[in-house]
Amino acid sequence: xxxxxxxxxxxxxxxxxxxxxxxxxxxxxxxxxxxxxxxxxxxxxxxxxxxxxxxxxxxxxxxxxxxxxxxxxxxxxxxxxxxxxxx
Numbered sequence: 001x002x003x004x005x006x007x008x009x010x011x012x013x014x015x016x017x018x019x020x021x022x023x024x025x026x027x028x029x030x031x032x033x034x035x036x037x038x039x040x041x042x043x044x045x046x047x048x049x050x051x052x053x054x055x056x057x058x059x060x061x062x063x064x065x066x067x068x069x070x071x072x073x074x075x076x077x078x079x080x081x082x083x084x085x086x087x
Contacts, residue, residue, distance in 0.1 A: 031066035
Protein backbone atom coordinates (compact mmCIF):
# COMPACT_ATOMS: atom_id res chain seq x y z
CA UNK A 1 0.00 0.00 0.00
CA UNK A 2 1.31 3.44 -0.86
CA UNK A 3 1.24 5.87 2.05
CA UNK A 4 3.67 8.46 0.74
CA UNK A 5 6.49 9.87 2.80
CA UNK A 6 4.47 12.56 4.63
CA UNK A 7 1.40 10.53 5.65
CA UNK A 8 -0.74 11.47 8.64
CA UNK A 9 -1.36 9.15 11.58
CA UNK A 10 -4.94 8.62 10.35
CA UNK A 11 -3.67 7.37 6.97
CA UNK A 12 -1.52 4.76 8.68
CA UNK A 13 -4.44 3.64 10.85
CA UNK A 14 -6.70 3.37 7.77
CA UNK A 15 -4.11 1.25 5.93
CA UNK A 16 -3.74 -1.04 8.94
CA UNK A 17 -7.52 -1.37 9.34
CA UNK A 18 -8.05 -1.89 5.60
CA UNK A 19 -5.84 -5.00 5.68
CA UNK A 20 -7.84 -6.41 8.59
CA UNK A 21 -11.16 -5.63 6.91
CA UNK A 22 -10.12 -7.03 3.55
CA UNK A 23 -8.61 -10.27 4.81
CA UNK A 24 -10.62 -10.66 8.04
CA UNK A 25 -7.40 -11.14 10.02
CA UNK A 26 -4.93 -8.86 11.76
CA UNK A 27 -1.54 -8.51 10.06
CA UNK A 28 1.31 -10.46 11.60
CA UNK A 29 4.06 -8.21 10.24
CA UNK A 30 4.42 -4.94 8.36
CA UNK A 31 7.40 -4.32 6.10
CA UNK A 32 8.02 -0.62 5.55
CA UNK A 33 10.23 1.41 3.28
CA UNK A 34 12.76 3.23 5.48
CA UNK A 35 10.98 6.58 5.06
CA UNK A 36 7.66 5.08 6.18
CA UNK A 37 9.25 3.55 9.28
CA UNK A 38 10.96 6.84 10.13
CA UNK A 39 7.72 8.79 9.68
CA UNK A 40 5.80 6.22 11.76
CA UNK A 41 8.29 6.68 14.59
CA UNK A 42 7.93 10.47 14.47
CA UNK A 43 4.13 10.22 14.56
CA UNK A 44 3.54 7.38 17.01
CA UNK A 45 6.62 7.03 19.18
CA UNK A 46 6.62 10.52 20.74
CA UNK A 47 10.05 11.51 19.48
CA UNK A 48 11.88 8.44 20.73
CA UNK A 49 14.70 7.28 18.49
CA UNK A 50 13.11 3.86 18.00
CA UNK A 51 13.75 3.83 14.25
CA UNK A 52 17.30 2.78 15.12
CA UNK A 53 16.10 -0.08 17.35
CA UNK A 54 14.72 -3.37 16.15
CA UNK A 55 11.54 -3.38 18.28
CA UNK A 56 9.06 -1.08 16.57
CA UNK A 57 5.45 -2.24 16.66
CA UNK A 58 1.91 -1.00 16.12
CA UNK A 59 -0.89 -2.65 18.12
CA UNK A 60 1.57 -5.43 18.90
CA UNK A 61 2.41 -6.05 15.23
CA UNK A 62 6.14 -5.73 14.37
CA UNK A 63 7.11 -3.05 11.87
CA UNK A 64 10.39 -3.69 10.08
CA UNK A 65 12.40 -1.77 7.52
CA UNK A 66 12.55 -3.42 4.11
CA UNK A 67 13.91 -2.69 0.67
CA UNK A 68 10.75 -1.18 -0.81
CA UNK A 69 10.08 1.91 -2.91
CA UNK A 70 9.65 5.11 -0.91
CA UNK A 71 6.26 5.55 0.76
CA UNK A 72 5.30 1.85 0.70
CA UNK A 73 4.13 -0.45 3.50
CA UNK A 74 3.38 -4.14 2.97
CA UNK A 75 1.25 -5.91 5.56
CA UNK A 76 1.62 -9.66 5.89
CA UNK A 77 -0.64 -12.15 7.57
CA UNK A 78 -1.96 -15.67 7.38
CA UNK A 79 -5.24 -15.61 5.52
CA UNK A 80 -7.77 -18.36 6.13
CA UNK A 81 -9.67 -18.96 2.88
CA UNK A 82 -12.74 -20.19 4.80
CA UNK A 83 -12.96 -16.90 6.69
CA UNK A 84 -12.41 -14.91 3.50
CA UNK A 85 -15.20 -16.50 1.48
CA UNK A 86 -15.07 -17.04 -2.27
CA UNK A 87 -13.19 -14.61 -4.40
